[in-house]
Amino acid sequence: MLDPSPEDDGTSPIVSTPRFVGRDRELAALRGALARPPAIVLVEGEAGIGKSRLLREWLAAPEQTSLVSVCPPLRESLTLGPIVDAFHGIEPSVPRLGLTELAGALRPLFPEWSSHLPPALPPMDDAKAARHRLFRALDELLRALRVDVLVLEDAHWADEVTLEFLLFVISRQQSDGPSLVVSYRPEEVDDGSLLLRLTSRLPAGVTQLRIALAPVRPGDTAALVSSMLDGNPISQEFTTFMHERTGGVPLAVEESVRLMCDRADLVFRGGQWVRLKLRELQVPPTVRDSTRERVSRLSPAAQQALRAAATLAERSSAATIAVAADLSPAACRDAIAEAAAAGVLDGDDRGRWRFRHVLAATAVYEAIPLTDRRQFHLLAGRALERLHPPPVARLAHHFREAGETRSWARYAEQGAELAMTSGDHTKAVDLLVDLLARAVLPPEDRARVARIAGVAALSRREPLDAVHHRVVRTLRSVLETPGLSARQQAEIRNPLGRLLIIGGEAQAALHELEQAVANLDHDPVEAARAMTYLGWAYAGPWPASTHRRWLDRAAGLTAQIDSPAERLNLAGNRAAALLMLGEEEAWDVIAGLPVDGATPAERLDVGRIHANVGTGALMWGRYADAEEHLTVALRLAEAEQASRLRHNVRLEQANLAWNTGRWDGLAETSAALTDADRDRPAIYLGCIRLTARLAAAAGRRRAAEEQFRLVLEESARLGAADDTMEAAAALARLWLADGNSRRALRVTNEPMDTVRRKGIWIWATDLVPARVEALLAGGDPAAAARLTDQFARGLRGRTAPAPRAALTLCRALLLSAAGDHSRAATAYDRAARAWSALPRPYEALRARERQAEALLAQGRPEQGRELLTAQYEQMFRLGARGDADRVAQRLREHGAEVPRLWRGGRRGYGDQLSPRELDVVQLVVAGKTNRQISRILAKSPATVDQQLRAAMRKLKVSSRTALAVKAVEAGVFAEED
Structure with a gap:
């Protein structure tokens, strides 16, 4: 059996003869x-x-x-x-x-x-x-x-x-x-x-x-497919798909797998075989020919009934099939009986009939001449209209295929409304976007359907996906429809702008929302909502005062709204927007926020508000508040199974863990979040930024630089101005370490201009210290002092602990550059205390390192070396190995002994396998791949690989197979007495 490693992910399978299964x-x-x-x-x-x-x-x-x-x-x-x-x-x-x-x-x-x-x-x-x-x-x-x-x-x-x-x-x-x-x-x-x-x-x-012989069970279907694909497991989703489509008929399973492999629809990913892109399963030629041959031996009436049943595609009564087949009730009953006796149709205890297997139904449907299919769908639609309640989604499908646009549109809208009522917003979006993409509708109908589709898309709980992008493309296309009124355009631009925010297209979002607001006077709630989004400061060239005016206008409209739920939504989002502007009054509103809701929609709304507040609290450096609000948001997201919101919250919790020095497992968390929501730019770039932080702290310079550059360039391209700040500052610090102050200044130019232009100085916690240090290194202390003063004025009246700690650090940098080492040491001490109070231990350690350097420059070598030694140990234990190595070098330069700290592996095991290495080897013996082992043990693939190599070295083998044999022979898994 092949044993694909993680490097095999994305490869196509080699198909084997299926194993004898289930008999x-x-x-x-x-x-x-x-x-x-x-x-x-x-x-x-x-x-x-x-x-x-x-x-x-x-x-x-x-x-x-x-x-x-x-x-x-x-x-x-x-x-x-x-x-x-x-x-x-x-x-x-x-x-x-x-x-x-x-x-x-x-x-x-x-x-x-x-x-x-x-x-x-x-x-x-x-x-x-x-x-x-x-x-x-x-x-x-x-x-x-x-x-x-x-x-x-x-x-x-x-x-x-x-x-x-x-x-x-x-x-x-x-x-x-x-x-x-x-x-x-x-x-x-x-x-x-x-x-x-x-x-x-x-x-x-x-x-x-x-x-x-009966069809095999789902587990046997999975085993049969697995036996054809190197013996590796298949995903549960793939198992369900195959069993439902083939009915557990072994030949249909086998031929379907071969057909999918021929079409390259299967890949090995995450330790199991998964479908790549397939929605419906094509009928293998052997199944198709067998089905058609069997059907051809039936009477013309039975064949007509089967074509109707294949078109209906769901269990249907004899009366419904009769109408769809254009047969009399008596003739249809006889035809169904004949088809059932031939083993083609299967009935239930309610007298409803369908094909025994989906593939057989598909084979019969595909044999209907294209010229006849439209008539079968028209008859199927008319038959289903007689049911109560009418199956509106199916009616929309049949009238679409019949080319009956008016009926199609009516039932598509009814189906979307029903789907939204039941919480299936994705189904609603599919129905409406399909209608917009394929039907020729009058402009007023087209505008109404587009608005409903946009609103439905905003309520979806799934991560960013192809459905989201399709909605955005469709709404933009509808806006080009001739004859739309300004009001109709505004009702489309409003949801479109919010969808663009979700997709990370901040600048484009503001453009659409600004155009929408001018023509939403008839709908105060939506007008206030659009104004609130315009009040978010993350994008656009506007200064904070402009964003604030939008928020104030929204507040004026909110006061006129009767709905408590709408008022809560608008007030909560306004408070989060005020946090982004650095406005203190936001905290008064936040203090009164509920922590739950009466309905699923309200709970999701409250969850989103708390998530936004948590993000703002992180920016301010109020980490206890951030943790509180993010915890509420995660609880509500999980209760409502809102994966998109859950990914947002978990990323912000990871950012909180980084700032507060809880770095264990952050690399794995970042990788998991990236895999879970890779198509959403905000999540993806946030995960890359977190990974880059860890790389920089660990001393992996090249990886950190590449990742921070990606974050900076993509954030700038998407118009997410606030996300460019940290990446630019991090790159500046890397280049300052190389002595390249000019490059550090260049990378911080545009983000610094953004801060000045918008006047939002709480964004500059990382940026201003890096910029001040670059100006000082470039020989321009006057500019550094002016920037520090600007920073101080921008923070005046704001109790934002993180930016204020950064301001304290800037003042210490100025003193150090001026050669006033005594006062600089005291200022660095104040900065370290300010960072520790948040707590933000990594920044505190780096401030202490600068304090030690000031003490050494002051002529106090013993105190300086002692403080450096303490920082070395704490940096090392935190995980900032790159910083620790830098401090160790400084200690050696000053003649100090560097403490001998353990650098990895397990202590005291010598050439024996450690418990964690034993865990890995045991799973190798069980036939698991590295990727599977990493998931089972909740470790990163890199950690698994490291422990696997250590075990091979200790057992003196060079392959996984030899390792498994040696481990068993050595009795390393023998039970203890």
Whole structure:
């Protein structure tokens, strides 16, 4: 079995022959019956159910001499053709069989044996007597060959004489004749067929067994698919998809897997096989041909009923099928009965009918000429209109396919309304966007549908996905429709702008919302909502005063709104927007926020507000407040299964953990969030930023620089001005460490201009200290002092602990650059205390490092070295290994001894495996990949790889297989007494 590593993710599978799955009990029963001869075993089941595979598995372990014959699917079978074909290849044995003169009757069947058979027998006038003589001759041949079991496959296609011969063999079984195994499709056996007599009037002492093969269960479907794909597991979603579409018919499963592999629709990802992009499963040619061949043998009325049932695609009553098939009720009932008897349709206890398997329905539907499909859909729509309540989503589908635009539009809107009422906003969006994309509607209808689609999309709980992008494209397209009024355009631009915010297109969002506000006077709630979004300061060239005016206008409208839920929404979002502006009054509103809601919609609304407040509190440096609000937001997001909101909150909680020095597991958290919502720019860039912080602190300079550059460039491109600040500051610090102050100044120019232009100085916690240091390094202390003064004026009257700690650091930098090392040491001490109070330990440690440098410059080497040593140990334990290495170098330069700290692995195990290494090796022995192990043990793939290599080194092996063998041989998993 192949064992793809994480590096194999995204590769296409190599398809193997499927393993024998889900039939162990039937195989045991078959072997048991044939072990008690003489026996007759009937194996029945529909096409593709696995009759032949069951017999092949039994034949693969030859316990008895068998002769296998197969009936071909010929419209007029050759007399005794299957039996004759079974004897091909035994000609060399015929002379040694000692056949009697009776075998001369075989000459017409086996002319190629003429030199080995007795002379031909004289003809007989009685046909029955001649046939009996031929059967006796065949029976003699079977006994001479010592055949223990005669197998006849696909007996539903057998000619009548062949079936008579089987009955003849049965009648002679008590005289040690061969056992019989007969397979067939019961739905294709006519009422008068001789096959039905095989189990009646059997001689005494004959073992009887009927094996009715049913579809395999979902678990067996998964096992069958897995056996075709290197033995690796398949996802639960893929399992459900395959079982529902194939009905658990093994041949349909096998052929579907091969077809998907041919189309490259399967990839190995995250330790299991998953579907790449497939929504519907194409019908494999073998299944298609088998279904169409079976249907073609039915009456025209039955075929018409099946086409109607395939078009309806859901369980339907006989009355509904009759209308859809344009048949009379009586004719349709007879047609359904015929199709059910043929095993094509399946009924339930409510008298509703559908195809037994989705693939069969698809095969029949695809066989309907394109010119006829529109009529079938029109009839299906008219049939479903008679139901109460009408299935509006299905009606929209059928009238769409029928080309009946007016009915399609009516039912699509009704279906969307019903879906939104039930909370399925994605279904609503699908119905409406499909209507907008494919139907020609009057401008007023087009505008109304677009507005509803936009509002529905805003209520979706799923992460950013293709549906979101399709809605945005569709709304933009609708805005280009000639004849739309300014009001209609505004009602589309309003949700479009908010969708663009979710997608990270901040600048474009403000453009749409600003145009919308001017024409939303008729809807105060939506006007106030749009104004509130315009009050968010993350994008656009406007100064804070402009954003504030928008918020004040929104507040004026909010006071006129009667709905408490709407007032809460607007007031909560306004408070979060005020936080982004650095306005103190926001905290008064925030103090009165509820922590729950009466309805799911209210709970989601409250959750979003708390998430936004948590983000603002992080920016201010009020970390206890941030944790409180994010905890409320996460609880509500999880209660309502709102994955998009949950990802937002978890990212902000990760940012909080970074700031407060709780770095353990942050790399894994960032990777998990990136995988969960990779298509959403805000989440993706936030995760990259977190990863870059960790890389910079660990001393992985190149990775940190690349990641911060990506965040800076993409945030600037998307117009998210606030997200450019930290990335620019981090790059400036990296380049200042190289002595490149000019480059540091250049990267902070535009973000600094943004802060000045907008006048929002709480954004500059990271930016201003980096800029001040770059100005000082570039020899411009006057500019550094002016910037520090600007920073101080911008923070005046604002109790924002993080920016104020940064201001304290800037003043210390100025003193240090001026050569006033005594006062600089005191100022750095104040900065460190300010950072510690938040708490923000990493910044506090870096301020203490600067304090130690000031002490050394002041001529106080002992105190400086002692303080540096303390910072080295704390940085090391925090995880800032790059900073710790820098401090260690400074200690050596000043003649101080660097403490010997443990740098990884497990202490005290020597060449023995540590407990964590044992965990990894045990999972390797169990056949798990690195990616699977990382998920099971909640470790990063890099950690798993490191521990795996350590185990290989200790056990002196160079491959995973050798490691597993060595581990087992060494008894490392032996149970302890």
